Amino acid sequence: MKAELIDAALAANVASALVEDIGTGDVTAALIPHDKQAQARIITRDDMVMAGMPWVEATFLSVDRELRLEWQVKEGQVVPAGTELLRISGRARSLLTAERSALNFLQTLSATATHTHALVQLLAGTKARLLDTRKTLPGLRIAQKYAVRVGGGMNHRLGLYDAFLIKENHILAAGSIAAAVAAAREYASDRLVEVEVENADELNQAIAAKADRIMLDNFSLDDMRRAVETAAGAIALEASGNVNHDTIRAIAETGVDFISLGTITKDIRAIDLSMRLVDATA
Numbered sequence: 641m642k643a644e645l646i647d648a649a650l651a652a653n654v655a656s657a658l659v660e661d662i663g664t665g666d667v668t669a670a671l672i673p674h675d676k677q678a679q680a681r682i683i684t685r686d687d688m689v690m691a692g693m694p695w696v697e698a699t700f701l702s703v704d705r706e707l708r709l710e711w712q713v714k715e716g717q718v719v720p721a722g723t724e725l726l727r728i729s730g731r732a733r734s735l736l737t738a739e740r741s742a743l744n745f746l747q748t749l750s751a752t753a754t755h756t757h758a759l760v761q762l763l764a765g766t767k768a769r770l771l772d773t774r775k776t777l778p779g780l781r782i783a784q785k786y787a788v789r790v791g792g793g794m795n796h797r798l799g800l801y802d803a804f805l806i807k808e809n810h811i812l813a814a815g816s817i818a819a820a821v822a823a824a825r826e827y828a829s830d831r832l833v834e835v836e837v838e839n840a841d842e843l844n845q846a847i848a849a850k851a852d853r854i855m856l857d858n859f860s861l862d863d864m865r866r867a868v869e870t871a872a873g874a875i876a877l878e879a880s881g882n883v884n885h886d887t888i889r890a891i892a893e894t895g896v897d898f899i900s901l902g903t904i905t906k907d908i909r910a911i912d913l914s915m916r917l918v919d920a921t922a
Contacts, residue, residue: 641785641795646694649782654698656779657741666737678732678920682725682743684750685912689757690717690725691790692749695783699742704734716790718757725913732920739915747910748780749787754911756791756904759888768892768899771796771878775902784905796900803832805855811835817842821849834878843867847875853898855880861894868895 693715700707707730713719725746728735760770770793776784785795797803804824806817814820817835824833834853835846840863846854847870856867858881871877878898879891891899 641782641789641798645782645798646786650694650698653695653745653780653783654702654741657699657744658702658738661741662737666733669733669736672733672736674731674733676732676920677730678735678917679727679729680735680739680915680917681727682746682913682915684719684723684725685721685914687718687720687754688750688911689753689791690715690719690750691753691787692746692783695745695749696726696742699745700728700734700738703738704731706730707734707738716753732917735915735917743913743915745783747913748777748908749783749790750911751908752784752787752905753791755908756788756793759885759901759904760792762885762889763892763899766889766892768879768896769794770904771898771900772905773900773902774799775906777905788904791904793904794898797832803834804828805834805836806851807836808838817845817851818849821846821851836880840866840870843870847871851875853878855900856896857881861890864891864894864896 690713693711697709700709707728710727712724712726719725756770763770772785772788772793773796781798785798788795797805806820806824811817811820814823821833821835824831832852834855835849835851836855836857837843837846838857843854853876854871855878856864859867859879864879867877876897878900879896880900883891883899883901884903888899
């Protein structure tokens with residue numbers, strides 16, 4: 641993922657979050673004297689993989705450029721519950737105004753990375769790589785895909801623009817798998833062309849059409865093994881459907897190249913975080 645894409649998404653995410661939360665002004669923080677200084681600590685109450693530092697930093701510094709941030713952990717680090725993640729010092733008003741938006745990014749992106757990491761661990765010793773999907777939280781597509789990479793996963797296409805994924809309805813509209821693949825090559829020869837198939841016949845058609853990758857949609861384990869034998873390493877195979885913590889290892893052991901699932905971005909449980917002021921001076 642290009643750095644400029646991340647930077648653009650980060651700026652848009654933070655601006656949107658602060659407008660949504662602060663609106664015309666933080667009336668509760670306004671009760672605190674403007675020059676009151678404080679220090680705060682952010683601690684995790686859950687085991688987690690740290691992800692989202694750029695979003696957290698941008699949130700605090702967008703509220704107040706004079707805030708000072710000292711990270712106690714690194715991006716991608718696996719940390720246990722009770723770990724201090726960050727110390728922030730500066731105006732008390734600014735700390736409290738930025739708190740919720742910063743923690744929202746941190747709890748969501750770390751949850752994405754943590755879920756991803758747990759599943760990647762289950763693939764150890766196989767050649768399968770974990771892919772995300774477009775099933776992301778609205779407005780946080782790039783942020784969550786960034787977090788997937790922090791957790792050890794890989795990104796599938798970022799959107800509808802950077803790769804072809806030819807599914808049943810596209811095939812019906814185009815007339816055949818071969819026709820759809822040919823049209824894709826003519827439209828944009830530099831984009832990856834993937835075809836979703838539901839049975840062995842469609843698999844053979846996609847191989848004959850020379851797609852770049854084939855998605856095996858809800859194939860049984862036996863059918864996946866047969867697909868791997870049929871492809872014989874000539875084309876990358878991606879397993880999709882019925883993938884979870886209990887099934888992912890067996891799917892990987894069939895010999896597929898990739899496994900994709902939407903739960904690492906859409907079915908996450910936010911990390912439990914706490915920010916507390918530890919010092920407030922006049």
